[in-house]
Amino acid sequence: MQQKKEKVIDKLKNDPLMPLRHTAEHILHIAMSLKYPSLKKVMGPPIEDGFYFDFDLDEKVSPEIFDEIEKVMHEIIEAKLPISHKEITAEEARAIFKDNKYKLENIQEIADRGEKVSVYIFGSPESKYYDVDLCAGPHVDNTSKVKAFKLLSVAGAYYKGDEKNKMLQRIYGTAFDSQEALEAHLALLEEAKNRDHRKIGKEMDLFTFADDVGAGLPLWTAKGTIIREEIEKWAKETEEEWGYVRVATPHIGKHTLYETSGHLPYYKDDMYSPMDIDGEDYYLKGMNCPHHHMIYKSQPRSYRDLPMRMAEYGTVYRYEQSGSLFGLMRVRSIAQNDAHIYCTLEQAEEEFLISLKLHEYYYETLGLTKDDYRIVFGLPDETKREKYHGDKELWDEAEAMMKRAVEKSGIRSSDDIGGAAFYGPKTDFNVKSSIGREFAISTVQLDLYMPQRFNLEYTAADGSKKICAVIHRAPLGSHERFVGFLIEHFGGAFPVWLAPEQVEIIPINEKVLDYANEVHRSLRKAKLRSKVNDRDDTMQSKIREAQHQKLPYMLILGGREQEQNTVSIRLRTGEQINGVSVEEFIRIVTNVRDSKSLALWEDK
RNA sequence: GCCAGCGUAGCUCAGUGGCAGAGCAAUCCUCUUGUAAGGGAUAGGUCGUGAGUUCGACUCUCACCGCUGGCUCCA
Numbered sequence: 001m002q003q004k005k006e007k008v009i010d011k012l013k014n015d016p017l018m019p020l021r022h023t024a025e026h027i028l029h030i031a032m033s034l035k036y037p038s039l040k041k042v043m044g045p046p047i048e049d050g051f052y053f054d055f056d057l058d059e060k061v062s063p064e065i066f067d068e069i070e071k072v073m074h075e076i077i078e079a080k081l082p083i084s085h086k087e088i089t090a091e092e093a094r095a096i097f098k099d100n101k102y103k104l105e106n107i108q109e110i111a112d113r114g115e116k117v118s119v120y121i122f123g124s125p126e127s128k129y130y131d132v133d134l135c136a137g138p139h140v141d142n143t144s145k146v147k148a149f150k151l152l153s154v155a156g157a158y159y160k161g162d163e164k165n166k167m168l169q170r171i172y173g174t175a176f177d178s179q180e181a182l183e184a185h186l187a188l189l190e191e192a193k194n195r196d197h198r199k200i201g202k203e204m205d206l207f208t209f210a211d212d213v214g215a216g217l218p219l220w221t222a223k224g225t226i227i228r229e230e231i232e233k234w235a236k237e238t239e240e241e242w243g244y245v246r247v248a249t250p251h252i253g254k255h256t257l258y259e260t261s262g263h264l265p266y267y268k269d270d271m272y273s274p275m276d277i278d279g280e281d282y283y284l285k286g287m288n289c290p291h292h293h294m295i296y297k298s299q300p301r302s303y304r305d306l307p308m309r310m311a312e313y314g315t316v317y318r319y320e321q322s323g324s325l326f327g328l329m330r331v332r333s334i335a336q337n338d339a340h341i342y343c344t345l346e347q348a349e350e351e352f353l354i355s356l357k358l359h360e361y362y363y364e365t366l367g368l369t370k371d372d373y374r375i376v377f378g379l380p381d382e383t384k385r386e387k388y389h390g391d392k393e394l395w396d397e398a399e400a401m402m403k404r405a406v407e408k409s410g411i412r413s414s415d416d417i418g419g420a421a422f423y424g425p426k427t428d429f430n431v432k433s434s435i436g437r438e439f440a441i442s443t444v445q446l447d448l449y450m451p452q453r454f455n456l457e458y459t460a461a462d463g464s465k466k467i468c469a470v471i472h473r474a475p476l477g478s479h480e481r482f483v484g485f486l487i488e489h490f491g492g493a494f495p496v497w498l499a500p501e502q503v504e505i506i507p508i509n510e511k512v513l514d515y516a517n518e519v520h521r522s523l524r525k526a527k528l529r530s531k532v533n534d535r536d537d538t539m540q541s542k543i544r545e546a547q548h549q550k551l552p553y554m555l556i557l558g559g560r561e562q563e564q565n566t567v568s569i570r571l572r573t574g575e576q577i578n579g580v581s582v583e584e585f586i587r588i589v590t591n592v593r594d595s596k597s598l599a600l601w602e603d604k
Numbered sequence: 605g606c607c608a609g610c611g612u613a614g615c616u617c618a619g620u621g622g623c624a625g626a627g628c629a630a631u632c633c634u635c636u637u638g639u640a641a642g643g644g645a646u647a648g649g650u651c652g653u654g655a656g657u658u659c660g661a662c663u664c665u666c667a668c669c670g671c672u673g674g675c676u677c678c679a
Binding site for chain 1 (some may be wrong): 605606607608609615632633634635636637638639640641642652653669670671672673674675676677678679
């Protein structure tokens with residue numbers, strides 16, 4: 001259920017800004033080399049929204065140098081350096097790049113592939129900005145084509161992405177063909193910041209963290225808990241409809257459980273340290289599966305019992321690397337919308353497809369269409385077969401069944417070689433929020449390996465013992481990541497059923513306070529989350545505050561409403577509906593709530 | 605875990621080797637309001653924690669904790 005970076009090369013090929021951004025990166029390289037003559041360039045490709053530049057340099061750079069570097073880059077652009085391309089032999093290339101071991105390594109790889117070595121030449125040898133760089137291109141033909149650019153951040157990056165290698169320095173930047181396009185992009189980044197779940201979570205008081213509780217351990221406030229529990233209620237009701245049973249299991253388990261599952265050798269470092277109880281190691285559970293398997297095994301099972309769909313909102317704990325923690329999106333205590341489906345091998349494909357359909361139902365209720373989500377198919381990297389447990393035959397069988405189910409579901413999918421779990425191939429759902437940020441929200445896996453490890457048997461119709469198949473699925477992922485996603489997707493303006501506060505009653509003056517409280521009591525009776533804002537403040541400032549809190553409904557009550565026994569409604573969209581009776585308001589809003597409508601005011 | 609940056613009031617953020625600051629929020633007073641901030645007063649801090657340098661540290665140095673942007677990882 002975690003995020004995985006995929007190659008974006010194909011997307012870039014069609015991006016007309018790609019050569020320009022690639023050129024901007026070379027301009028950065030030239031500017032940096034002038035300031036730091038000992039700098040060794042490693043690489044610098046264009047990426048989806050810009051480019052980065054990796055280099056090896058003893059001196060540590062920080063964003064403080066950006067102003068100075070950008071100034072030189074502007075000079076290089078103004079110098080209108082022509083850019084030309086040449087193919088040379090590996091020998092010639094080695095002579096040019098003799099002081100750069102990274103380039104020499106690269107040249108060797110190119111030569112080994114039997115390809116020609118390609119270089120790009122910036123300016124003429126007389127120019128102080130003259131540069132020749134090993135590069136496959138493409139580039140624009142002149143540095144002046146880079147009309148607008150900006151350096152964004154400094155980062156560390158392992159050489160060739162391998163943590164055993166040296167850590168290089170990396171500068172991220174972006175470039176466009178006009179100043180307006182650059183500014184539009186920066187404005188988009190700013191907008192994304194405003195919808196960041198951490199910012200909104202603080203403003204709306206949905207969750208918090210405390211140093212003394214620990215990193216990556218979120219605390220859900222009263223308002224955030226409402227969202228959590230609404231989702232949980234929804235999941236429980238839905239799963240009941242879809243034929244699930246519910247179980248509950250403890251937060252810890254004995255080491256033997258995880259030895260059998262095979263998790264311990266793999267994930268020991270990623271689990272909280274064990275505690276010694278009566279001379280045995282107990283671990284905080286990092287996954288629910290083995291506990292569920294024990295429930296399955298607690299009784300002899302018949303083919304008549306299958307499929308058995310066993311669900312639990314189980315909290316698991318994972319000792320994620322401190323550097324990877326990220327708001328609610330990557331935490332160490334995770335409340336999973338987890339279930340395991342025990343079925344016969346013959347039922348597995350159908351059950352897998354049903355699980356995919358369940359995802360579809362959940363996402364569509366939240367207004368997400370098939371354009372907004374896709375499946376990333378995690379397959380084994382066959383060159384690293386030792387990472388994966390179980391017979392290759394089982395894997396191939398699971399993969400084939402999953403593939404057919406994914407095809408039948410009609411959900412877009414793409415393969416991710418090396419993305420499989422150790423016990424089987426997996427399909428992750430990547431979902432795009434309304435600002436276009438994509439998150440790996442949920443996962444469905446068909447597991448033929450774990451049932452063998454645990455000897456999860458059932459008695460077949462012919463009386464023989466057979467091993468079942470297990471489907472792991474978590475359509476709503478974890479509360480943490482799912483709520484984080486919803487915050488960003490809705491920008492805090494939750495649909496009524498999820499809104500932690502649904503109605504705010506704003507009396508215009510103290511004379512109508514009694515009427516306001518009377519309306520409030522009626523709403524509470526209808527289980528609407530309502531409050532009276534009786535603060536000593538103006539109506540305008542209360543509206544402003546409620547508007548910032550993205551409150552769906554404001555009821556503005558004054559003398560008129562009291563006389564007519566009505567309410568005046570202000571929706572958070574700014575729309576105004578006056579002269580509605582309290583009963584009518586309750587009828588419409590409870591309908592909106594119960595139908596999980598995304599609209600605020602519709603009379604069904 | 606690694607690289608870089610950051611940590612000042614509940615929130616957003618100024619600030620300086622020599623008395624700790626603003627706006628919003630809070631509390632109280634005033635206003636009695638008709639659709640996005642009425643006015644005034646008060647209170648609020650071990651400047652993330654610990655150690656060091658210094659006559660003096662919120663400021664400089666180191667360690668730790670936490671957060672952020674990346675890298676690696678992600679059952």
